[in-house]
Amino acid sequence: MSDNHQNNYLTYPKGIMSWLLTLDHKRIGLMYLFGGMFFFFLAGAIALIMRYVLATPEADFVTNDQYNSMYTLHGAIMIFLFIIPAIPGALGNILLPLMLGARDVAFPRLNLFSFYLYSLGAVFVIYTILAGGVDTGWTFYTPYSTTSTTNVIPMTLGIFIIGFSSILTGLNFIATIHKMRIKGLTWYKLPLFVWALYGTSLVQITATPVIAITMVLLILERLLGIGIFDPALGGDPVLFQHFFWFYSHPAVYIMILPAFGIISEIIPVHSRKKVWGYKFIAYSTLSIAFIGFLVWGHHMFTSGQSVFSQIVFSFITYFVGIPTGIKIFSWMLTMYRGQVSFTPPMLYALSFLFLFTIGGLTGIFLGAVALDIHLHDTYFVVAHFHYVMQGGTIVAFLGGLHHWWPKSFGTMYNQTIANICAIGVFIGFNGTFFPQFLLGLRGMPRRYATYDNLGSEALVEQYAATHSYSTFWSGILGLSIFISVVNLLWSLRKNNKLDPGTNPWGALTMEWTHTTSPPHPHNFEEEPVLTHGPYDYDKVLVKPTLKRK
Template sequence: MAENQKQNYLTHPKGIMSWLLTLDHKRIGLMYLFGGIIFFFLGGVLALGMRLELAAPGNDFMSNETYNNVYTLHGAIMIFLFIIPAIPGALGNMLLPLMLGAKDVAFPRLNLASFYIYTLGALFVVYTIIAGGVDTGWTFYTPYSTTSTSNVIPMTMGIFIIGFSSILTGLNFIATIHKMRIPGLTWYKLPLFVWALYGTSLVQITATPVIAITMVLLILERLLGIGIFDPALGGDPVLYQHFFWFYSHPAVYIMILPAFGIISEIIPVHSRKKIWGYKFIAFSTLSIAFIGFLVWGHHMFTSGQSVFSQIVFSFITYFVGIPTGVKIFSWILTMYKGQVSFTPPMLYALSFLFLFTIGGLTGIFLGAVALDIHLHDTYFVVAHFHYVMQGGTIIAFLGGLHHWWPKTMGAMYNQTVASICCLGVFLGFNGTFFPQFLLGLRGMPRRYATYDPQYAELHNYSSFWSGILGLSIFIAIMNLLWSLRKSNKLDPGTNPWGAMTLEWTHTSSPPHPHNFEEEPVLEHGPYDYDKVIVEPTFKK
């Protein structure tokens, strides 16, 4: 092995300051991953605490106040500190320039700034927890949020700050995708993960400012009583809901589009097959991002908005469903006449297809106004969005981590353990959330610390399986970390899945500090398994 090939971004340069002040997108990506995993763990512990309380009808484990704090923090941490920053911040940062053949993102200093803004926002959230929590729900509906005595201001301040991090990351990615591609890498030769990040970034820069200003108005409402959202002062709580969902519905696509991108990478690579319907997947990403802006009112079907709005929002909602459906079929057909390997990333991708399809289809139930009125704010909704957010995004995130782990960390985890964990996650997830559909149909409202004994059996079942889910995810991540031990280094030329995007074919594992020793020359498209053979290589 030549001396310079041993140099990689993990070991060069050395020293703690070289990490804290790094402008290298790969290191920033890793720091995001580190932060994201910490908050994932915290949010997960809170979730298990909730399931423990809900295992039986009464206040056996927590008081109402504690439960309200716990569920609020669970939602806010998972959404604002883990899911939204995790995939674009960690995997996106890590891979985007590599996939484009670039040396870095367009604005490296801005990228580091985004990370520290995220950290600052996270500190506000941590402060909120230490100061005694917040009990408004992650939606901060007024007037409860303007009258609650809990720490609403630090929490919303944290979300406001994290919003900037999200905007700057999106802006950076857009400029990077437009301007930093190597010659010959045209739009239709981009890996689909890049398209997904592009769609995500567009939503980030256009929707996030609205939540930022909404949070400012909410803070000012508490401080100055400005009378915009507080009905006692002439304001309107429904206006708050419009503002909030104008961001928070597109935010769903900030969360799910990168997951689509990961799945679009994993399936063709592990099926060794050209992806089905490339252009369709690419453009459906953009159309979903666009239509996502026009459907926020479907969160408000019981708020008393006008009949006309109800009809329009219901109508447009279905137009998000159709491109999403065709995507799922495209991923499945990709396997046709391929060579499918049941590796851990592929198992996660197949789980994603199963779970996300349920998540998507149950969305159709909620889009039908008459049925939504029964199901609104019940456990049916809880189950639906967990199937999308966890069954979709988090499963894809875990799949992506397993897929790119050997590339970014230069180490291979125990694949048998990883596969068993994937099965555990799959079963545990279904066991936890499928009963919640039934609870919702039977009328169990969400955000209840205690409940009627008629719902006890299903809740109990859900709580039991949540333990399996939590344990499986924990072991899966431990398995990844365990692979980092010193004796487990891979050969820098490793390409264990036989992938053919630039990050696999043109740089070492882990990559060179400047990504590529010399600028890569594009030889083939990202999924040309019908034209080129890339042998999987796996050496220690």
């Protein structure tokens, strides 16, 4: 054991400072992973409390103000501290240089700085929670956010800082992908996860400055009353929504594009088949990234924006369906006639295909102006974006985590438990959120702690029945995710190491074929030489090997 401890980035170098001051992309990735998971569990716990409150028409043990604070924190923490940084920050950091055959990212110090910016932003968010929360909703719409007496400024300042972390990660990844590929690794030989990170990074550096300036304007509006969003001073509150969604709609693609990348890796590996439509998947990533900039107004159909721009935004919104559909069909055709094995990562990828398709198609409902007027701010919207963000991004993240866990830690979790949890996540998720489509269609508004005073006993009963059903399954969902993470962590126990040369899924991307699990501190013991493409299952015979030490 001790003879090769220097070949393992987890054990060499030693000491707490070697982690805190590390320039190793893999260690930084792990710090993002554990930071992100902490906030995921925090915001997830808040969600479960809210579901418990909603099971009955009356608010049980929270006040309306506390409830307002809870949904704001759930949304803001999940989005800004977990979903946006999780896949690029954690899996992206660990895998990108390995997939390119590079020793590290282009700017290792900048990478560490991004992590510390993320941590500093997180400190502001934690301060916000301890100081009593914030009640504006994660969107901080004016005019309410300019007058609310809760902690709007620390929260928005936190988001401002986290935004810079996101920009720097994007910048780092773009430079890395352009400059650090090994010889012969041309653009069309890159793994599709790298294309996905590239598209994500472009959006991160072009859109994120806008959320930064929006948050600064909001802070200045609160502190100095500059009036840019205040009609009495010649401003326009709807302008805030334009600013906000010019970032936050592309940010939806910052959240989902890396998930697409993970699915594009998992499906060919676990189907033993070359990915179908490589260039289509690669270019659809870039076109989604671009179209994502043209559709922000579909969040604002009831804001009082002009009818003309509603038509423009609604029309352009449908275009998002084209590249997304291309991806879904390409993945399905990749599986067609492949040897599909139902491993935990593959079960998550299959869940993703179902859940994301439902999420995407209901997005088309909401992109239609006439229908959106009815569905706006109802549980239909809540269900839609959870299908996309949780059913899409988080399910893909869990799939990626299970796929690359043996690579990152050199251990294998109990696959039977992981499979049961993956099925539990799928069923629990649908049980939680499908009823919310029905609630929304029947008019249940979102962001209310109570629904006991509707003037119709029958309606209250209907809502209560559907809500309590949703709450029951949210418990199953939470439990499944919790057990799956415990299962992963339990694999880290002593004497459970895999043989360093193991390739449990028989994958062909460079992080599996050219280095050990866990990788060498400098990624590759010798200069890697490109021998095959990432999905050449038709040319190269590679068998899954799972050897324990």
